[in-house]
Amino acid sequence: MKVKSLDRSPSLPEEIVASLTSALHAGELRPGDRLPSEQALANEFGVARTVVREAISQLKYDGVVQSRVGVGAFIAQPQERTAFRISPACFQKRKELLKLLRLRNGVVIEFAADAALARSKRDIARMEAILKEMREAIADSEHGAERHFEAERQLIHVIAKMADNEHALNFIVMIDGQIAEKLRSVAVKNTKATELAAVAIEEQARLVEAIKHGDPVAARDKARKHYDNAARRLADRADLADV
Amino acid sequence: MKVKSLDRSPSLPEEIVASLTSALHAGELRPGDRLPSEQALANEFGVARTVVREAISQLKYDGVVQSRVGVGAFIAQPQERTAFRISPACFQKRKELLKLLRLRNGVVIEFAADAALARSKRDIARMEAILKEMREAIADSEHGAERHFEAERQLIHVIAKMADNEHALNFIVMIDGQIAEKLRSVAVKNTKATELAAVAIEEQARLVEAIKHGDPVAARDKARKHYDNAARRLADRADLADV
């Protein structure tokens, strides 16, 4: 029905980028090193120069390489990078996934305090609607787990939006979007939903309450309690696949 | 001497990326919209199709657009993005810079606690050497401010490294590298160094102490005190240029 044909034959530039970044990650390419010329890479990979150029242009976009006309392309210093990127490889290992989750949670926790300071009535109404949706989801034996999962995400997004820092918002949305895709199936499957969800909802209700009261310290505290617990509950689950 | 010829004539693909992203940021392009065909864009911008392709390949790399053979290229949903990027435009406004600083500080504060849990003797020695460098820098009337600035950055990097989360480390190094370039001149110029620096060093010494004792709560607390204060001191400075 929804097989969706996950062919995904990776494009040539993608493969070259992957090859170069893995070489970089493996230490075969180090900051300051000069890349082979575009023509040489094209020959090596058996593709046209345009393909190599597209690959290198992506690396340049991230500040991972810098090129000088007439000279060549060079691996830049780590501090020169202009993008934080999540590669598919990050999700291969369970550990990596949990570390990304930790990073997302850390930012959310920190900015929950800012949210408490900048809250508006609209925001509060929004959050309470989300809590209501969570509570209703418990009764939904069919899609309840999925609804709860999505509601949790929405709460995070609302908090991030409240904090009045678009960079933090972008960051949270980006990470969350990436890990959510991987976590959804785990969160939905095999969930002995109700009792765990009830605890989680209580935690989040306290967080919302703190934000509502405009108490940044309490908001941070409640946020930490919930998101640390949520991460622990997830880590304890045996069915979080490790490839 | 070190003028270094900042010519920086932006490349054609760069300009097109900038044009498209600004159109996207301005709401002229919205998620789900279809981009003009590569040939149409090439005509519009007066460049070759290869240039347009390099630009779009960069956008695809970030998950900002997705393309399908035979159909076209489309603006993706925000949750689809795979990269958090700092564009040069972020530094034009003083406010943006402070928000980026807030984001960096938030992550550092949060992971200072993790650092306290995962500290090693090597790390502690490293941190104490950095504190020593800061204290010595006070006496250096010529390069003291710059030395202090760099030492503060190194302390952040060491803490990030300690926390055993390479994603957080990457993120901090990236953001810090970007804002440092913009802050260094401000931090160094017109610094009535000694008295402010002494306060900052004391704050950081307490942070190091907390990490040394393996106390995550104290580490987080001290980190928050220092980095919030540092941000406030910076924001209070009148010479932080606003373009």
Next chain:
DNA sequence: AATATCAGGTTGTCAGACAACTGGTGACCA
């Protein structure tokens, strides 16, 4: 010995071509 010139290599850009693929149109047929 110091300087000017040149040749080769490298990146940036251009132009044109073709394959694979998609969506819709219109012809054809039952």
Next chain:
DNA sequence: TGGTCACCAGTTGTCTGACAACCTGATATT
């Protein structure tokens, strides 16, 4: 009339070859 199918124009992905601008190092010249 209604459904099926071949076809066509448009699009992306890739390839090829070319040239300009530029840099480096070697060579020739003074």
